[in-house]
Amino acid sequence: MIKKYSALVCLATAALFMFCMAPAIAKDIKYPVYSFDDAELAKVRAWEKQWVGKTIDKSNVESVKDFLPPSSYDFITNPEVWGESSFTVVPYETYPFTPGKVKFTREGNASLDENGILKDYVAGVPFPEPKSGMEIGWNFWTWNRFDASERKAYGYITDGRLKYDRNIGQLAHSMQFAGRCDTPPVPEVPNNVKQIFRASMSTWVNPAELRGNITLELRYKDWAREYDAWQFSAANRRVRRLSTAERMETIDGADFSRDDSGQWDGLMTRNTYDIVAQKDMLICRHQDMTKLVHEEGVVNLKGWQKERIKVWVVGVKSKEKGYIYSKQTWYVDPELWKIMYSEKYDKYGKLWRIQEHSHVVQKGINGITDVEYYGSNGIDVQRQHSTHILLDPAGAKMGYNAKTSFFTPKNLLKLGR
């Protein structure tokens, strides 16, 4: 009898051990994950021998049509509408994987709950080998580049029909409170009482009517919680809260809203995400920013450098009735887990906006080499209207030692004067 019970207890203990350890055992996380395996890369290199250094324009775009998002192809084939548009093919090059990102990704134990909400996430990439569109979405949404940054953005709001520009300028600060990888303290700042995930502070310097306005946004570790946002209005010297509805508001004539910041900055819970394809495409991953130029009145930027990469194409549908975008198509980089190109459709299902980013690899103040985007091309295809944001990598303070006290409403009040 005793033997029988002993055996049962042993079996139960073993079962309990297996149950508890199963996730850990199962999580043999491979990271970094590169875009191509050796065989694929060999094919890509062979293809590159023919194409690298070539300029793709209307005369030869047909040959690479399958490597372009439909809207990008349209820009090149219709110069009378979008202005002369072209890009140069450059060789594929992998991105740097920061030591912290590698460490936290490999140690990760993230999963999705029954509602598709990320749980047990600490830092790094939650799903380096994603199985669903939702997992790709979380990989993007938990982005962290340099842990903190200060960048001066300048740019142009361009009317392609009337052929004129307005200037736009912003001083942008961003800081990870949690999900930090490389700049101490990692993975989270101490005393993060409000459970903030990421904070940003943006000061408008142009256009004139927005000058001096400052916006503070806090995103929380509670993924379903709406952002908190405040704005210091220079006109009436008041700090006021921004409502969630204001996040979808077009920002002063530009071709993006707050939800479009960094391609998508809304709540993950707002959409459904489906993998449409995983295919080779030509995407801007390493850009010499001196070659990316804006011309007055021209909707598209010139001088793009694009390389062949196997992107994830994700179909995104809004669950919210009345949301400004009925659906979106994201082209997601499999190494950076960033949306590199996106197509956004209006409430009637008609293509409305596209956003394309150019990226630069650089060494930050923290000594870590990482990637950030320094050019943004937002085009309203229905109105031949665009917003170009260009940043100078040399003037940026990436990986700087940001202070949490900077990202508070009371500091917003102080900065606002």
Next chain:
Amino acid sequence: MEKMKKLCLIVLAMLIFLPCGSAFSFELLDGRLHDGKGRIQQTLMIRTHRDDRDIQVTSFRTMLRLEGLFDVAETENNTFKLYGFFEYWEDYAAHIDGNLKRAIRQEGGSHGLQNFYRSNEEQEIIKELYMDMEFGTVWNLRLGKQIVTWGETSESRVADVINPLDVTNLVGYPDWEDYKVGLWMGRVFFSPENMWSDISFELIVIPYFFEETRVPPGGSGFFLGKPIGNYKALTHAWRDSKPDDGWDNTEWGLKVRGMTGVTDWTLSVFHTRQDGPPLMEAYKANWRYPWYTSYASTFSRPLAGGILSGEFVYNADKEYAKAGDIRLKEKDMFVSAIGYDKNFNWAWLNKINKGVSLITNITWYHYKLFDFDHVTWDSKQPESSWDKISIKLQTSFFDHTLLTGIQGTYDFNGGTDYVARLMYFPGDHFFYEVSYQQINENEAYPDNVGNQVIFNIRYEF
């Protein structure tokens, strides 16, 4: 000579600043002078109906505004910065409209006319000039002339009572800072880290000098209806009766600010003299500036996709007096304002102005006088309480280059006004505006005499 000196200063300032305009506003002295910005503005106000003074042009004003921040010193934990904000204007309306000049001379006197022509005093020209000292992230001290904003509402001042107003500058639809009078003060911010509800403290001490509310000269465009006979004497007395400079003028205020959950809140107290004196022995032109204490609380929080905000103020011992009566009675007053901001992103509107919402605000104001027994000067109403509702609607077209808006106030005790505005921003610097302001007829303003069209051209750099 004095005028020439001012004009030379303006030209000099423009010569310094204009060539330095960039995407990031001014930067001078190796970037130590930064955040510089400026504005040149021309405003024209024309009445659609004429009153007994037969005035048509009420203002034709040129205004120059400059501001900038100078880095004085910086150590690892401390920073010292000097902030300056200057404004100068000249009004030519009295040169264009002889009836206006005559009315001001008669009702405001030659001193009134002088005040109407241009900003004459340091208080008007130096709007702000203060040293901003940061000691680590916890302590921040600002010493100098400052404009302070407390409160949540933007249409009426409820808790925002620190600075007096210069009503003379209520031309067009100015920013608050254009017609608040800067005060010399010390302001201490204490922002301890890891406090419950992220609480921070702000202490204000306004020593020695007292500034009263500045009223426009009699006969100018702010006066409607019948000419006021003794206004010149009244305004002279208004200024002459203000207390002499001295430490017994010292005003102080304390504000506690916090965020609990998703609610931002403030609690504040401000002990001050009344900026505008209660009407006392009016016809003997005798004024007083008594003390009172304002206790206020404000909040704002998200609600149903919008922002709900409110202000509650209890003005203890604030004096109100019956118009034309020499009696004066201490009163307490309670004021509340509840507002709701919401943006509507309707499909039909989106078809026209892609991605731009209709921005709306509705605010209900309630005023309650305690210990009430007679008509008050402030309200002009015979009731002990009164209410008003303000509504604001705004949207834009053509990529925010064309802004339209309408805002109005409905006073339950009588009196409605509204203004419709059309603004055009064609590029980076210029701004054009046409507004129509209607003040519904009432006993004080018969025959639509308050209605006017306002033109505004602005160049920002």
